[in-house]
Amino acid sequence: MAALRTGFKVASLGAVGAGVAYTGYQYYTTTQFFFVRAHAELPSDSKAALKKMEWKGFTELKLQSSEQVNHNVKKLTFALPDDDSITGITPITSLLTQHTPDGGFIPVFRPYTPVSDNDIAGTVTFMIKKYPGGKGSGKMHSLVPGDTMKFKPLQEFEYKPNQFKxxxxxxxxxxxxxxxxxxxxxxxxxxxxxxxxxxxxxxxxxxxxxxxxxxxxxxxxxxxxxxxxxxxxxxxxxxxxxxxxxxxxxxxxxxxxxxxxxxxxxxxxxxxxxxxxxxxxxxxxxxxxxxxxxxxxxxxxxxxxxxx
Ligand SMILES: Cc1cc2nc3c(=O)[nH]c(=O)nc-3n(C[C@H](O)[C@H](O)[C@H](O)COP(=O)(O)OP(=O)(O)OC[C@H]3O[C@@H](n4cnc5c(N)ncnc54)[C@H](O)[C@@H]3O)c2cc1C
Incomplete structure (x- = not known):
């Protein structure tokens, strides 16, 4: 995880009173994520007219469409700031979500991995599985078109072409x-x-x-x-x-x-x-x-x- 590599690791399992992020099976403190690096490169020259997202801090994106894929998975497509924007993230990068539950004050952070290519203009798409009582997945499933969510890139694994046979x-x-x-x-x-x-x-x-x-x-x-x-x-x-x-x-x-x-x-x-x-x-x-x-x-x- 990028968070581990950046060295801002804080053992915060079950932490109370601080923002806690659950990244799959890990928990991280709020402040840790302020240091997460954004990763981006333009994927190809032919796409030079497209603008890579700058990803300064968390960026609010508007839900464009939501589709139920099976009994507990939704496909959610968010609009990027304009039609010429691309996420520009490099594999493997997830987008860390941040929201504060209604009536609460502790922010919730969860990573979700785009399944749309990084050079798709104008949108980014996720497949989100809902867990019973899940704070992050529940929030994502509750969104309707027009609602917004905050995102920030979080690189999980650095890959270079032909690095492995x-x-x-x-x-x-x-x-x-x-x-x-x-x-x-x-x-x-x-x-x-x-x-x-x-x-x-x-x-x-x-x-x-x-x-x-x-x-x-x-x-x-x-x-x-x-x-x-x-x-x-x-x-x-x-x-x-x-x-x-x-x-x-x-x-x-x-x-x-x-x-x-x-x-x-x-x-x-x-x-x-x-x-x-x-x-x-x-x-x-x-x-x-x-x-x-x-x-x-x-x-x-x-x-x-x-x-x-
Ligand atoms: C790098 C990375 C990328 C990810 N990308 C995606 C993605 O693209 N799509 C996606 O749907 N999820 C993805 N996840 C998982 C996601 O980040 C959350 O962990 C997941 O949505 C559960 O969070 P929650 O807040 O809904 O549940 P929580 O509130 O954290 O937990 C609710 C309940 O569900 C249980 N639970 C939570 N996670 C699991 C699990 N994995 N298996 C079994 N039980 C569980 C908990 O034990 C608890 O009982 C990714 C995780 C990582 C680390």
């Missing part, structure tokens, strides 16, 4: 959004030769986010992208294209050649899944921790793996 992504639930952002950025760059294998786990087929988008990417880039979806509960009428059960070594081996030099593995999902795949994060989730689980059995070490 191949990448293995293991994701669960809404943990797919950072992975999707990077997958798109890699595959749509013709100069980037990185090969990607994705294992994506969910409870049911309806929970699979961005399913058509990933299927399309696999069709478009058969030599560079392979995916395997697995769900705990299969629909009765399934065509065999989706595996059943939690992620296993066998599933990974099906789409991944095995350990060799120049690889990187990203694991993004609920803590129980991250632990089973890559070992638990350390220091109450503040550090990467040592590599355990399936990846350790496959011979991977700390340098090879990044846990979200």
């Amino acid at each position: 191949s990448m293995l992504f293991v994701a669960g639930g809404s943990g797919i959004t950072p992975i999707y952002q990077l997958t798109r950025a890699i595959l749509k760059n013709p100069e980037d030769k990185t090969k990607i294998s994705l294992v994506y786990a969910n409870n049911t087929e309806e929970d699979i986010l961005l399913r058509q988008e990933f299927e399309e990417l696999e069709r478009q880039y058969p030599d560079r992208f392979q995916k395997l979806f697995t769900v705990s509960k299969l629909n009765q009428a399934n065509d065999g294209s989706i595996a059943q059960g939690y992620v296993t070594k066998q599933m990974i081996n099906k789409i991944w050649a095995g350990k060799e030099a120049g690889q990187k593995v990203l694991v993004s999902g609920p803590p129980a899944m991250v632990e089973a795949i890559a070992g638990a994060k350390g220091g109450f989730g503040w550090t990467q921790g040592s590599v355990g689980g399936i990846l350790k059995e496959l011979g991977y070490t700390k340098e090879d793996v990044h846990k979200f």
Whole structure:
């Protein structure tokens, strides 16, 4: 996490009386986020007429549209300040939201990862899963077109084209959004030769986010992208294209050649899944921790793996 790298880490689990930000499974203090760096570059010269967002502090964006995607996920599209603006964020960057609940005074911070490309003019789009009683996701789901939310970029993982020969992504639930952002950025760059294998786990087929988008990417880039979806509960009428059960070594081996030099593995999902795949994060989730689980059995070490 950028916040960790900037060195403003403050152990604030369960902090009271200070702003607390929950970044997936981590909590950060309000002040910590004032130091989070904005990351941005113009993605291509051909888009030179477009204006990269300046992202000075938190920027208020207006909700343009809201669409229910499945029983607990909404697709929210926010308007950028004008039609020529682009987010300009580099993969993998989330946008940290900030709001103060009605009747409260402690601000709530939560990161959400754009699933729209960073050079799309005029809008930025998210997929948001709602958790029962969730402060951040509840607020996002309550927004109607015309409402506003404050955002600020927060880089989660720094990626440079061709930095790795191949990448293995293991994701669960809404943990797919950072992975999707990077997958798109890699595959749509013709100069980037990185090969990607994705294992994506969910409870049911309806929970699979961005399913058509990933299927399309696999069709478009058969030599560079392979995916395997697995769900705990299969629909009765399934065509065999989706595996059943939690992620296993066998599933990974099906789409991944095995350990060799120049690889990187990203694991993004609920803590129980991250632990089973890559070992638990350390220091109450503040550090990467040592590599355990399936990846350790496959011979991977700390340098090879990044846990979200
Ligand atoms: C880098 C990063 C990017 C993210 N991008 C996205 C994104 O694009 N879309 C998205 O929907 N979410 C994303 N998240 C998760 C998001 O930031 C929030 O953590 C999530 O919305 C829950 O916050 P909340 O305030 O609604 O729930 P909270 O008020 O924090 O918690 C409410 C209840 O839900 C439970 N809960 C919270 N999170 C989880 C979880 N992951 N698994 C199981 N139970 C949980 C809590 O234990 C609690 O009981 C991202 C997280 C990180 C770290």
